Amino acid sequence: MGFLFTFIPRRTGTGPPAAWQMIVALAAPVASVVFAWFEQWLAAQISWLALLAVLVGFAARRMAATRRRVPPSFVWVAMGLAMGAAGAVLAGIGMTLAEPSFWLHLVGRGLLMQGLFTGLVLGVGGLLLPAVTHGVDVTAERPPRRWAYVIHTVLAAAFAATFFVEHLASVVVAYALRATITLAVVIGSLQALQPPTLRGLHRRVAQWSVWMLPVGYLWVAVAPEYRRAGLHLVFLGCFTVLVLAVSTQVALSHGGRAEPLRRAPWQLVVSCGLVGAALVGRVLLEVDPPHFHLWLGASAAAFLTATVPWAALAMARRT
Numbered sequence: 001m002g003f004l005f006t007f008i009p010r011r012t013g014t015g016p017p018a019a020w021q022m023i024v025a026l027a028a029p030v031a032s033v034v035f036a037w038f039e040q041w042l043a044a045q046i047s048w049l050a051l052l053a054v055l056v057g058f059a060a061r062r063m064a065a066t067r068r069r070v071p072p073s074f075v076w077v078a079m080g081l082a083m084g085a086a087g088a089v090l091a092g093i094g095m096t097l098a099e100p101s102f103w104l105h106l107v108g109r110g111l112l113m114q115g116l117f118t119g120l121v122l123g124v125g126g127l128l129l130p131a132v133t134h135g136v137d138v139t140a141e142r143p144p145r146r147w148a149y150v151i152h153t154v155l156a157a158a159f160a161a162t163f164f165v166e167h168l169a170s171v172v173v174a175y176a177l178r179a180t181i182t183l184a185v186v187i188g189s190l191q192a193l194q195p196p197t198l199r200g201l202h203r204r205v206a207q208w209s210v211w212m213l214p215v216g217y218l219w220v221a222v223a224p225e226y227r228r229a230g231l232h233l234v235f236l237g238c239f240t241v242l243v244l245a246v247s248t249q250v251a252l253s254h255g256g257r258a259e260p261l262r263r264a265p266w267q268l269v270v271s272c273g274l275v276g277a278a279l280v281g282r283v284l285l286e287v288d289p290p291h292f293h294l295w296l297g298a299s300a301a302a303f304l305t306a307t308v309p310w311a312a313l314a315m316a317r318r319t
Contacts, residue, residue, distance in 0.1 A: 001025050001029075001051070001055060003124070004055060004058070004059060004077075005017050005021075005022075005025070005058070007124075008058070008059055008062050008063070009062065011070065011127075012062045012063060014062040017058055021054050021058055024050060024051065024054045025051060025054055025055070028047045028048065028050050028051035028054075029047075029048075029051060031043075031044075031047040032044045032045075032047035032048045032051070035047060041092065041095060042092065045088050045089075045091070045092045048084075048088050049085060049088050049089070052081055052084050052085045052088070053085070055081055056078070056081050056082070056085070059077065059078065059081070060078070070127065071126045071127050071189060072126070072148035072149045072151070072152045072189065073122055073123055073125070073126025073127070073152055073185060073189035073190070074123050074124075074126060074127060075123065075149055075152040075153050075156060076118075076119045076120075076122040076123030076126070076152060076156055076185070077119060077120060077123030077124060078119075078123075079119050079123075079153070079156035079157070079159075079160070080115060080116050080117070080118065080119015080120050080122075080123060080156075081116065081119065083111045083112070083115030083116055083119060083156075083160050084111070084112050084115060084116035084119075086108070086111055086160075087107075087108040087109065087110065087111030087112030087113075087115060087116070088108065088112055089108065090104050090105070090107055090108030090111065091104075091105050091108030091109050091112060092108070093105075093108070094106070094107070094108055103167040103168075106167055107163045107164060107166075107167055110163040110166065111160060111163050113235075114163075114178075114231070114234065115159070115160060115163070117234070117235065117239050118159065118178075118182065118213065118234070119156065120239070121210065121213055121238060121239055121242060122182065122185045122186075122189070122190070122213075125186075125189075125190045125210055125242065126185070126189035126190055128206075128246055129190045129191065129192070129206060129207065129210060130190070130191050132198075132202075132203055132206050132245070132246065132249050133191075133194075133196035133197070133198060133203045133204075133206065133207050134191070134194070134196065134197045134198065135197070135198050152185070152189075155181050155184065155185065158177070158181060159177075159178060159181050159182075162174040162175075162177045162178050162181075165177065171220070171224050171227075172221050172224055175217050175218070175220040175221035175224070175230075176217075176218070176221040178214075178217040179214045179215075179217035179218040179221055180214075182213045182214045182217060183214035186210050186211065186213060186214055190210050192207055192210050192211060195207075200249075201268055201269065201272070202244075202245045202248040202249055202268055203245070203249075205241060205244070205245040205268075205272055206241075206242060206245035206246060206249075208241070209237065209238050209239075209241035209242040209245060210238060210242065211238075212233045212234065212237035212238035212241070213234055213238045215233055215237075216230045216231060216232070216233030216234035216237065216238065217230065217234065218230075219233060226286050226287060228286050229282070229283045229286035229287060232279065232282040232283055232286070233279070233283075236275070236278060236279050236282055236303075237279050240275060240303075241272075241275055244268075244271060244272070244275065244306075244310060247310075247314065248265075248268055248310070248313065248314075265313055266309075267309035267310060267312050267313035268309075268310070268313060270306075270309040271306045271307075271309045271310040271313075272306075274302045274303070274305050274306035274309075275302070275303065275306045277298075277299075277302040278299045278300075278302040278303035278306065279299075280299075281295045281296070281298045281299030281302060282295070282296075282299045285299065
């Protein structure tokens, strides 16, 4: 949310969010959590949908008003938000139906979690990753063709359809399709096969992180009995690490360090090591159930501790 509110106006040359949009965006996540804590599920879903409605309206109006081009992969941002909204609706409907129709709730939950975050990673990554790792603007180098936007729209729609395949046909087939679709975008639009031409640990970390998306989905396709372990690769190994790497680039740029660094900041090295430990702990808690609480506690402690040096780096560069 914070990234879209700052990035989209800068990219499109349009105005910042209105005061009421900021109020809704700040209040809705808190309200959703509070309502969920008291098991007021309908109110929690309404709060979440209000947030998504604000984000979709904010992004759509500014993208339509600009003459600047965005990469075709940015279609995934809009599709990801749409999957999140549809998932919230289906999850709510599924909770009210009888047991034979509960699968709709599971489809909605998948769209809400995997669909939304996959859309953000592929959509934002298609623009940011080439800039972070190679210092290039993909739309300036090669103006996108209209058919490329159609291809990404079809891929995103096929990705959304896999959640129905998962519950109506085959879990293995569904996750194999997700792995194939995300791998195609990671290799194509995110240019993840090309080694970084700029120095900096955060650039390599950003590139490594996007590979965890297809790897995590492939993990579930190969070993569906360890489904949650594969999804930990998606959420923690991909999304969280990518946020860490990109935010480090932003902090370094704001601190007057846009040029490549000779050595990686120690805060980034420590944070990456702790996030890696958290990821290992999350996987172990799935494959070693007798020690579930041990691995869960260790993973949570490593993850929370990783935010401390990261925050220290961000504050140091801003001051």
